Amino acid sequence: GRAASTAYLHAARIARLARLGDDRLASILNAAAHACPDDDEIAGVVETWLYELGNTERLLDHYRARLGRSTSPAQHAERARAAGTEIIARNLQPGLGLRLLRLGLEHAYAAKTADVASHIATWELLATHARTQRSTLELVPLLAEALGVLVSKDVAVYLARLGLEITWRDAADVHAAQPYAAML
Numbered sequence: 659g660r661a662a663s664t665a666y667l668h669a670a671r672i673a674r675l676a677r678l679g680d681d682r683l684a685s686i687l688n689a690a691a692h693a694c695p696d697d698d699e700i701a702g703v704v705e706t707w708l709y710e711l712g713n714t715e716r717l718l719d720h721y722r723a724r725l726g727r728s729t730s731p732a733q734h735a736e737r738a739r740a741a742g743t744e745i746i747a748r749n750l751q752p753g754l755g756l757r758l759l760r761l762g763l764e765h766a767y768a769a770k771t772a773d774v775a776s777h778i779a780t781w782e783l784l785a786t787h788a789r790t791q792r793s794t795l796e797l798v799p800l801l802a803e804a805l806g807v808l809v810s811k812d813v814a815v816y817l818a819r820l821g822l823e824i825t826w827r828d829a830a831d832v833h834a835a836q837p838y839a840a841m842l
Contacts, residue, residue, distance in 0.1 A: 667703065670686050742761075763784075767803045778816050805818065
């Protein structure tokens with residue numbers, strides 16, 4: 659419950675400040691994560707600690723477990739976005755981070771969920787990377803899928819603009835752009 663979560667979070671923060679050592683800190687964080695698996699604050703402390711350790715395997719296990727415990731497509735999308743964004747920001751494994759961003763959107767769209775936190779920001783990260791890789795056309799089917807979900811008008815305008823920009827700039831010619839424009 660919330661009381662246990664607060665106590666564990668407090669203990670973990672004190673252990674970090676007191677520099678109790680990795681074994682004791684790990685014990686407290688593991689107990690906290692086990693007792694309160696869906697607490698976002700505890701997950702944040704665990705993630706920060708795993709990044710500091712540089713233990714990519716344990717970090718990815720942590721993210722995998724959090725995604726697996728998602729209770730809704732919107733929560734799954736948000737957790738995938740948060741993990742992907744953090745991985746990209748820390749330049750740990752940017753390809754994996756981008757895949758997590760896309761996975762979160764795909765999962766939400768498959769469930770017909772339009773309530774995706776940081777929707778436009780997620781698309782900006784995906785589009786920016788795709789532009790550097792010259793692979794923006796690969797985003798068009800996902801853009802078309804997104805427009806098929808009842809997203810807000812602001813998000814729909816953004817996605818349509820992005821899709822049309824991609825077909826206009828990145829398709830080789832007018833004939834090559836037609837299938838992509840038709841999807842959108």
